[in-house]
Each structure stands twice: as C-alpha cells, then as structure tokens.
Amino acid sequence: xxxxxxxxxxIGCWLLASCTSVPEHPTKVDRLPEIYPDYIGVTIxxxxxxxxxxxxxxxxxxxxxVIKGSKGGTLHAQGDxxxxxxxxxxxLTEQNQGGELKVTVCVKKDGRWTQYQDFSIFVSSExxxxxxxxxxxIKPGYEVGGDIGIYQRDIHxxxxxxxxxxTVVPGRCFNCHTANRTNPNRITLQMRGEGGGTLIQKDGRxxxxxxxxxxxxxxxxxxxxxxxxxxxAMAVNSVHQSFFTGTGQRIEVYHKFSxxxxxxxxxxxxxxxxLLFTDDLEIFPAFSADGRYIYYSSSKSCRVPAxxxxxxxxxxxxxxxxxxxxxxxxxDTLLNGPATDQSYVxxxxxxxxxxxxxxxxxxxxxxxxxxxxDLWLMDLKTGESRELKExxxxxxxxxxxxxxxxRWFVFASKREDGMYTKLYLASIDEQGRVSKxxxxxxxxxxxxYLEMMDAYNCPDFTRIKVELDAHEAYRQVFDNxxxxxxxxx
Amino acid sequence: MNKVIGRxxxxxxxxxxxxxxxxxxxxxxxxxxxxxxxxQLFLWxxxxxxxxxxxxxxxxxxxxxxxVQFYYIEWLGTLLLALLFVALQxxxxxxxxxxxxxxxxxxxxxxxxxxxxxxxxxxxxxxxGDINVLLSLPVAIVLALAxxxxxxxxxxxxVDFIILPIAYWLIGPVVWLYVIIRVIQLGWEHLWxxxxxxxxxxxxxxxxxxxxxxxxxxxxxxxxRIPLHYPQWSGYDKDMYELIRLDYLVRNERWDEIVKxxxxxxxxxxxxxxxxxxxxxxxxxxxxxxxxxxxxxxxxLIMPRTRDLTSMLPSAEAFWRLGMVNSAQRxxxxxxxxxxxxxxxxxxTKRIAECMIVNGHYQTAAKQLDxxxxxxxxxxxxxxxxxxxxxxxxxxxxxxxxxxxQLRYKDNFLYNYDEIDKMFGLLFMNNQENKMALxxxxxxxxxxGNLQGFQQYMGAVQQYGGYRQMPLGYxxxxxxxxxxxxxxxxxxxxxxxxxxxxxxxx
Numbered sequence: 001x002x003x004x005x006x007x008x009x010x011i012g013c014w015l016l017a018s019c020t021s022v023p024e025h026p027t028k029v030d031r032l033p034e035i036y037p038d039y040i041g042v043t044i045x046x047x048x049x050x051x052x053x054x055x056x057x058x059x060x061x062x063x064x065x066v067i068k069g070s071k072g073g074t075l076h077a078q079g080d081x082x083x084x085x086x087x088x089x090x091x092l093t094e095q096n097q098g099g100e101l102k103v104t105v106c107v108k109k110d111g112r113w114t115q116y117q118d119f120s121i122f123v124s125s126e127x128x129x130x131x132x133x134x135x136x137x138i139k140p141g142y143e144v145g146g147d148i149g150i151y152q153r154d155i156h157x158x159x160x161x162x163x164x165x166x167t168v169v170p171g172r173c174f175n176c177h178t179a180n181r182t183n184p185n186r187i188t189l190q191m192r193g194e195g196g197g198t199l200i201q202k203d204g205r206x207x208x209x210x211x212x213x214x215x216x217x218x219x220x221x222x223x224x225x226x227x228x229x230x231x232x233a234m235a236v237n238s239v240h241q242s243f244f245t246g247t248g249q250r251i252e253v254y255h256k257f258s259x260x261x262x263x264x265x266x267x268x269x270x271x272x273x274x275l276l277f278t279d280d281l282e283i284f285p286a287f288s289a290d291g292r293y294i295y296y297s298s299s300k301s302c303r304v305p306a307x308x309x310x311x312x313x314x315x316x317x318x319x320x321x322x323x324x325x326x327x328x329x330x331x332d333t334l335l336n337g338p339a340t341d342q343s344y345v346x347x348x349x350x351x352x353x354x355x356x357x358x359x360x361x362x363x364x365x366x367x368x369x370x371x372x373x374d375l376w377l378m379d380l381k382t383g384e385s386r387e388l389k390e391x392x393x394x395x396x397x398x399x400x401x402x403x404x405x406x407r408w409f410v411f412a413s414k415r416e417d418g419m420y421t422k423l424y425l426a427s428i429d430e431q432g433r434v435s436k437x438x439x440x441x442x443x444x445x446x447x448x449y450l451e452m453m454d455a456y457n458c459p460d461f462t463r464i465k466v467e468l469d470a471h472e473a474y475r476q477v478f479d480n481x482x483x484x485x486x487x488x489x
Numbered sequence: 490m491n492k493v494i495g496r497x498x499x500x501x502x503x504x505x506x507x508x509x510x511x512x513x514x515x516x517x518x519x520x521x522x523x524x525x526x527x528x529q530l531f532l533w534x535x536x537x538x539x540x541x542x543x544x545x546x547x548x549x550x551x552x553x554x555x556x557v558q559f560y561y562i563e564w565l566g567t568l569l570l571a572l573l574f575v576a577l578q579x580x581x582x583x584x585x586x587x588x589x590x591x592x593x594x595x596x597x598x599x600x601x602x603x604x605x606x607x608x609x610x611x612x613x614x615x616x617x618g619d620i621n622v623l624l625s626l627p628v629a630i631v632l633a634l635a636x637x638x639x640x641x642x643x644x645x646x647x648v649d650f651i652i653l654p655i656a657y658w659l660i661g662p663v664v665w666l667y668v669i670i671r672v673i674q675l676g677w678e679h680l681w682x683x684x685x686x687x688x689x690x691x692x693x694x695x696x697x698x699x700x701x702x703x704x705x706x707x708x709x710x711x712x713x714r715i716p717l718h719y720p721q722w723s724g725y726d727k728d729m730y731e732l733i734r735l736d737y738l739v740r741n742e743r744w745d746e747i748v749k750x751x752x753x754x755x756x757x758x759x760x761x762x763x764x765x766x767x768x769x770x771x772x773x774x775x776x777x778x779x780x781x782x783x784x785x786x787x788x789x790l791i792m793p794r795t796r797d798l799t800s801m802l803p804s805a806e807a808f809w810r811l812g813m814v815n816s817a818q819r820x821x822x823x824x825x826x827x828x829x830x831x832x833x834x835x836x837x838t839k840r841i842a843e844c845m846i847v848n849g850h851y852q853t854a855a856k857q858l859d860x861x862x863x864x865x866x867x868x869x870x871x872x873x874x875x876x877x878x879x880x881x882x883x884x885x886x887x888x889x890x891x892x893x894x895q896l897r898y899k900d901n902f903l904y905n906y907d908e909i910d911k912m913f914g915l916l917f918m919n920n921q922e923n924k925m926a927l928x929x930x931x932x933x934x935x936x937x938g939n940l941q942g943f944q945q946y947m948g949a950v951q952q953y954g955g956y957r958q959m960p961l962g963y964x965x966x967x968x969x970x971x972x973x974x975x976x977x978x979x980x981x982x983x984x985x986x987x988x989x990x991x992x993x994x995x
Contacts, residue, residue: 143794417852451856453856
C-alpha cells in the first residue's frame with residue numbers, strides 16, 4: 001500500500017512539473033514590462049490584497065513572475081497572468097514593510113521567453129489599518145442612474161459585499177453615503193425620487209428623515225459628519241446636467257442653487273447661517289479635523305447652463321461651535337476662484353489636521369464631470385498649496401478621502417478611458433510626499449475592469465465592515481414615514 | 490382502433506397548438522418578440538450563468554433568456570416558443586389523464602381533457618400580452634408541471650422535503666403550482682408541503698437575499714420586468730402593440746411599411762409621430778407629407794428625455810441618422826439604464842458602441858464590444874467592429890460611420906431640447922449635404938408654429954434641399970400663410986387648429 005502511495009506521489013509531482021515551465025535561457029531586454037494595471041514603482045501598504053497583474057499584450061503564451069523582498073522572502077506565480085496567493089502575499093509584504101519588492105517578469109510568446117527589466121514595488125512603513133473601502137457603483141450614463149449600488153470591499157482580499165443596492169429599493173437613486181471619519185457607527189445617505197429621504201444610522205439604528213423645509217428648498221446631500229458624531233453638514237441644492245455636442249467632455253453638471261446647513265441628529269434641528277444661505281452657491285461642506293471649522297466651496301450665481309463656464313468656486317471656511325451648535329460670524333476665503341480663474345471644490349481635511357486635499361478645475365462645482373479636475377494639497381500649517389502631480393492625469397481626479405490614520409488616500413480617476421471612474425490609492429508621509437498611486441487590486445484585473453460596466457464614485461475608507469440592514473431600509477423607505485426637521489432659532 | 494384514432498387526435502392537437510402558436514408570433518406578433526429580445530443580452534459565459542442561478546428562480550430566468558436570444562432570428566425564436574407551448578399543453582394533458590393516484594381527473598384521453606389542456610395555453614398566451622411578462626414565467630410553469638408529472642407515489646411524498654427547496658431555487662415561487670398539484674394528487678395530508686415551502690422562502694429571504702424585499706422573495710424576483718409589480722391580464726392592447734410594431738420596423742429600417750401602416754391606422758402618441766416622421770425623412774417625404782399624418786406637437790420629431798425603456802428609441806434612431814451622435818448615445822444609454830430589471834440591451838449596447846466608434850472613444854467602445862462578443866447574435870458584428878477600430882482610415886471610409894463623422898457637429902456646445910430647431914439648423918449649417926437635418930429643421934419650425942423662421946429659410950430649401958419643385962407640404966404651409974390659415978382641407982391648417990384646441994383645453 002505504501003508503495004502505491006509513493007507511486008501516486010511521484011506521478012503527481014511529475015504532472016505538476018510538466019505543467020510548470022520554468023523560463024529557460026530567456027532573452028533579456030532592457031526595458032520595463034508593460035503590465036496592467038501599472039504597478040511599476042507604486043507604494044503599497046503591507047497586507048493589501050495581492051497586486052495581481054496582466055501583461056499588456058494579450059497574445060502571450062504565459063508569464064512567469066518572481067518577487068523577491070529586500071528583507072527576505074520570495075513569491076512565484078506562473079500562468080496567463082500574475083495571480084498571487086493571498087496568504088503568501090501578505091506574509092511577503094508584512095516581512096518587507098518599509099522595504100521593497102523586486103519583481104522579475106518573464107513572458108513567453110511564440111515559444112520564446114523574454115525577461116524584462118526588474119521593477120520595484122515599495123512596501124510602506126505606514127500601515128493601512130482600515131478594513132476596506134466603501135463606494136457607490138453606478139453606470140456612467142446621463143440622467144438615468146440604472147442599477148445603482150453601494151458596496152464595500154475588503155482591501156486585504158478581493159471580497160466585495162453589497163451595502164445597499166437598487167434591488168431592495170427599486171427605482172430609487174441614492175448617493176452620498178458618508179461615515180464619520182471612516183467609522184461606520186455613523187452613516188448617512190440620501191435617497192432621491194418618490195419616497196426619498198435622508199438616512200441617519202447611529203449605532204446600528206436607522207432613522208429616515210425629511211430634511212427639506214420651506215426655507216431650505218431641498219433635501220440635504222453631499223454630507224459630512226462632525227467628528228463628535230452628532231452633527232452632519234449638508235448642502236441643499238438642485239443638481240442638473242447638460243450635454244455637450246463635441247467629442248470631449250460629455251456632461252456639464254451644475255446646480256441651480258446651493259446652500260450649506262448643519263443637521264443636529266439628536267434633535268432633528270437644522271442649523272442655518274445667513275452667511276451660508278446667500279444668492280451665491282455654497283457647496284461640499286466638510287468639518288475640520290477638530291470640528292471647529294467647516295470648509296466649503298462658494299461660487300457666484302450664474303445663469304446656468306448658458307454661463308456654465310463662469311462657475312468658479314472659491315474655497316472658504318467658517319467657524320462652527322459644536323457646544324452651542326452655531327456658526328461663526330465671518331467667512332475666510334482660503335483660495336479665490338474668480339481671482340485665479342480656477343474652481344476649488346471638494347475640500348477634504350485629513351483627520352490628523354495636517355492637510356487639506358481638494359479638486360482644482362477650470363470651472364464648475366462638480367469635479368468628477370470636469371476632465372481637467374486635479375487633486376491639490378494644502379499644508380494647513382503653512383497654508384501653502386501644491387498640485388499633486390504624482391497622482392494627477394489628463395483626465396478627472398476627484399472624490400478623494402483619507403484613511404483613518406491619514407497616511408493613505410483614495411480617489412476616483414477617469415485616467416484609463418475618460419468615462420469609467422476607477423479607484424486608486426496612494427500614500428502620503430509626514431512631509432507631504434505622495435507616492436505613485438495604484439489601482440484597486442482585483443483577482444483578475446484585466447477581465448474585471450474590462451467587464452465592469454459601472455463607474456466607481458464617492459469612495460471612502462471604512463475601519464470596520466459596514467452593517468446596514470437593507471431589509472429595514474426597504475421597510476422604512478416604502479412605509480414613507482419620515483421624521484421632520486425644524487429650523488433652529 | 491379507437492385507441493389509435495385517439496392517439497392521432499391527441500398528438501394532432503399538440504401539432505395544431507404548435508402550428509397555431511408559431512403562426513401567432515411569426516405572422517401576427519413578430520414585433521413583440523423583437524421587443525423582448527432587445528431588452529436583454531444573453532451572454533454565453535459561465536459567470537453569466539452563475540450570476541443568474543445565484544438567485545431563486547434564476548435557472549428559469551437563464552432558460553427564458555436563453556430562448557429569447559433566438560428571437561433575433563424570428564423563425565427560430567418562434568419555433569422554440571411554439572415548442573414551449575406544446576410542452577405546456579402536453580404536460581397539462583398528462584397531469585389530467587395520467588395521474589398515479591385515485592385523484593386523477595380523467596381516466597382516458599378523451600375530448601374533454603384535450604380541450605382542458607388548451608386552457609393553460611390560452612391563459613399563458615393571454616398573459617404574455619403584457620409586455621413586461623418575462624419568458625421565465627412560462628418556462629417556470631412548464632418546469633413546475635414537469636416536476637408534478639414525475640411519478641412519485643404517496644409512499645415517497647417525503648421526498649418533497651428535499652425537492653421543494655431545490656425546486657424553489659431553480660424555478661422560483663411558481664413551484665407553488667407543483668405544491669398545489671401534489672396536494673390534489675396525494676390528498677390533504679400532503680398540505681405540510683405548503684408550510685414547508687413558506688418556511689423555505691422565509692429562510693431564503695432572511696439569509697440569502699439581504700438585498701431583496703420580502704414581497705419579491707415570496708412572489709418572484711425575475712418573472713416580471715418591473716420590480717414589485719405583477720402581470721396584468723391586459724392581453725394585446727392594439728395601440729400599444731402598434732407602437733411596438735413601429736419601433737420594430739424602425740429597428741429594421743422598413744420605412745415603406747411604416748408609411749403604409751401610418752396611412753391605415755394611427756396612434757395619437759409622440760412615439761408614433763417620431764417613428765412615422767423618421768420613416769418619411771428616410772424616404773425624403775417629410776417635407777411633402779408630414780402633415781398628412783398625425784403630429785403630436787413640438788415633440789413629434791424628437792421626444793424629450795423620458796425615463797422608460799421604450800419612448801426614446803425612435804428619437805435615438807433619428808439622432809443617429811441626423812449625425813447627432815452624442816445625443817443618440819445618450820438616449821440609448823438612458824434607455825438601457827431604464828430597463829428596470831437591470832438587464833443590458835443588445836440593441837442599445839450595439840448602438841452605444843457605434844456612437845463611441847464614430848466619436849473615436851475606442852477604449853470605452855472596446856468594453857461594449859467585449860460584452861457583445863460574448864453573445865451569440867451580436868458576436869460577429871462586434872468582432873468586425875473591433876477589427877475596424879484598429880484602422881482609423883477604415884472607419885473614415887465606412888459608409889455609415891465615415892458619413893456620420895462628416896455630419897456631426899464640429900463645434901462644442903451644450904445640447905438644448907427647448908431649442909432643438911436651432912440645433913437642427915446648426916447641424917445643417919455644419920454640413921449642407923445633411924438634407925435630413927434641413928428637413929428636420931424646417932419641420933420643427935412648423936411644429937412649433939415658427940412661420941417667420943420657416944419663410945426665412947425657404948431659400949435654403951430651394952438651394953440645398955435637392956427638390957425639383959417645392960415640396961407639397963411646404964406649398965401648403967405657404968398657402969396657409971398667405972390665406973392666414975383659412976385654407977379648407979389644408980393639412981397644416983388642421984394641425985395648427987388642433988394645437989390651438991389643445992392649448993385651449995389646457
């Protein structure tokens with residue numbers, strides 16, 4: 001019996017060996033391999049999901065990839081594409097935290113092996129402790145949202161889970177899901193259309209409220225939690241789209257009006273300020289890390305869509321007193337849009353209070369639709385700003401958000417095809433040095449991104465997995481019972 | 490002898506059912522099949538199969554879509570549909586006459602059971618008149634009946650404990666039909682299966698369907714195109730099916746037939762006007778005969794954006810032929826996203842890919858083509874288009890894409906539906922060979938009642954329109970202008986009067 005076992009083992013080994021063809025005498029070429037996604041020279045956190053990649057040329061017989069860590073450890077993958085074992089990958093990246101991984105790619109085509117120049121993947125010494133990402137997936141269409149869904153993705157593996165999808169609330173458009181500084185014990189999202197409303201979930205309990213009043217004219221959206229966890233800053237606006245006849249940018253998104261308010265989720269009171277309820281358009285509020293200020297953008301009212309090119313947003317700041325639930329008396333203009341002929345939108349302060357990241361484009365207040373939207377970074381210690389050339393592309397970059405420790409950020413970019421936004425992550429160190437971003441890893445990246453007919457937007461980190469009872473959401477949405485709000489005197 | 494005659498009669502009836510159903514769809518309602526086919530895109534991939542069968546009722550959903558894809562070739566799709574109905578009739582007959590217990594209704598296959606076996610056929614046929622009923626429902630009914638035909642004796646009734654969860658997962662809540670038949674076959678003591686099925690459904694809802702409402706878990710996720718709605722016993726509404734037929738004829742560019750039908754029967758809806766005007770324009774008859782037909786108003790040429798899966802299709806087809814490529818893409822995209830069960834549309838995806846190719850957006854076009862390449866009937870075209878994208882000169886030389894590149898706007902500005910007449914005018918100014926744009930420009934001014942503008946551009950019609958003499962329709966309008974509308978029998982005067990009456994009614 002033992003003999004039979006040895007024979008079986010031997011046959012198994014032989015079969016295994018015959019399936020694996022080690023590159024023999026490869027022709028070495030002095031150029032980097034063209035891989036998809038472009039992971040050459042990127043910086044990653046330890047224990048991120050494996051950076052699987054394809055060779056750009058699809059007509060290859062196979063590829064062989066060897067990764068060696070500067071602090072030890074190796075990893076080998078062979079097949080149609082580089083597909084790494086998750087546990088082995090985690091072991092290697094953890095072992096090489098603060099070091100680098102040297103990647104050797106050999107490609108077999110027409111029966112011959114070619115070895116490309118090695119490239120590095122840097123493993124940051126800064127950890128990324130969040131569980132994953134949350135984001136909305138939506139068809140990059142026009143005025144019909146279609147099959148929308150809010151999802152979460154474990155960034156250490158390839159697993160994706162639905163948080164709320166169109167199937168449970170058919171015909172509803174929902175967006176702007178926001179957690180409190182990556183903590184999903186506070187969530188808000190806005191649902192539009194019939195039976196619309198604003199969800200406030202605190203510690204697992206859902207509350208659906210109607211934030212529209214006679215004075216505020218629309219339901220709150222583009223939300224942001226106060227760090228204390230009771231206030232939510234929102235914009236109340238009316239969003240519209242127009243469509244270009246040319247072959248470049250497809251859509252111009254604009255707002256007919258927009259104001260900023262704060263909702264006290266304990267009392268359902270709306271806190272208003274005459275400084276934020278003006279004829280100008282105030283939009284995209286965000287609390288500072290200490291909760292003492294609200295950053296937002298403001299533009300002069302224009303006759304949109306005719307004057308869409310005149311929409312130039314300034315980046316502003318107003319004090320907020322969480323004790324009293326009151327706004328300050330003055331507005332600071334940090335960056336003047338009309339004066340610089342730019343538009344500054346979507347300010348997102350890092351949670352350590354060190355940085356302010358925002359979008360800059362030539363016009364408009366909805367950067368994801370602006371092809372020239374780029375990310376910029378302001379040092380809140382010095383007030384100096386710089387363009388994040390390390391992460392920008394000729395296409396739109398927007399919807400950025402910080403990791404819990406503010407050492408990583410995620411953003412959405414249309415760099416690949418100008419239409420389907422995808423998620424990229426990059427690191428930032430104490431000096432503000434930003435690494436080359438990497439596309440959110442997928443098990444089979446080329447197939448996944450080719451077949452993915454959705455665009456990603458509103459990405460955010462989440463420190464733990466989000467728990468939202470979609471059945472309860474359905475009941476509350478279709479019951480159509482909404483708690484009202486009142487204006488705080 | 491009687492047995493032999495009975496057997497021939499028995500099978501003869503089934504053959505008649507098959508022929509009848511085939512003729513019903515193939516001759517009378519081929520457009521209904523085209524309508525169903527255009528709101529799905531069946532992919533021949535393992536992932537697609539897994540995606541479907543990962544939900545209760547997903548297997549019949551997959552099977553239904555599998556059959557519907559063959560509607561692309563009308564005779565083949567109709568044949569499969571006829572066979573499905575024959576199966577329905579045969580299974581019903583079998584259940585009525587071959588029961589394995591004393592509760593069987595009929596001992597022999599006489600005339601009565603044979604007639605009764607036609608009842609489900611008639612009911613399902615009538616039910617399918619509701620355009621949102623998916624083929625998964627008839628398929629589920631057939632499978633439920635087939636399951637009930639399995640010869641399981643009373644002694645083996647416990648097997649239903651295992652069968653029901655599996656059957657529920659494969660065919661969905663229509664499995665209740667099986668439960669009812671089994672209770673009839675085996676008696677009231679078998680009623681426990683009903684309780685068990687409810688329990689199964691509730692467990693599936695609680696544990697496996699976190700993103701679906703209870704109502705759908707109990708009544709079916711994929712029998713009806715509109716979530717949380719149910720089939721109507723509406724049958725084949727004449728006007729609705731006329732509109733569907735016109736869309737089908739537009740899809741197949743059968744312009745003469747549209748004009749011919751329009752002369753016989755009209756539906757007072759913008760959709761109808763859109764189709765007829767598009768057909769007239771393709772025959773270069775718009776200027777001559779437009780007001781001989783019903784015109785719905787300012788939306789008679791192009792519909793404003795409407796959130797449903799049908800209304801914008803003829804407008805999208807008009808945009809495409811005019812050279813308003815971006816608008817064609819937008820209307821097709823929004824149409825596809827309005828399919829409330831979240832399915833893709835082969836027709837829309839193909840047109841979206843074409844728009845992207847014309848606009849030179851090859852990377853996004855490649856995504857659409859990748860999808861189409863996984864289908865059966867769009868695959869060949871997608872491969873050709875993919876090859877074409879590698880050579881810009883081939884696209885420029887293409888009879889349609891190359892022409893559209895010449896016709897589309899050269900300037901970049903914002904589309905404005907309220908000023909669609911000016912947009913047509915600009916399109917014509919952009920390329921004075923674009924005679925369809927000129928016809929639409931003039932027609933839109935007439936629809937809006939802008940007679941001053943119409944007169945102003947009559948010179949352009951004479952110079953660029955390519956007409957040997959002034960079109961009859963324009964002659965009529967000029968006559969109306971001269972006579973201040975007092976022209977008895979004038980089609981345009983009638984239109985103006987109708988518009989005035991409608992405004993007064995509002």
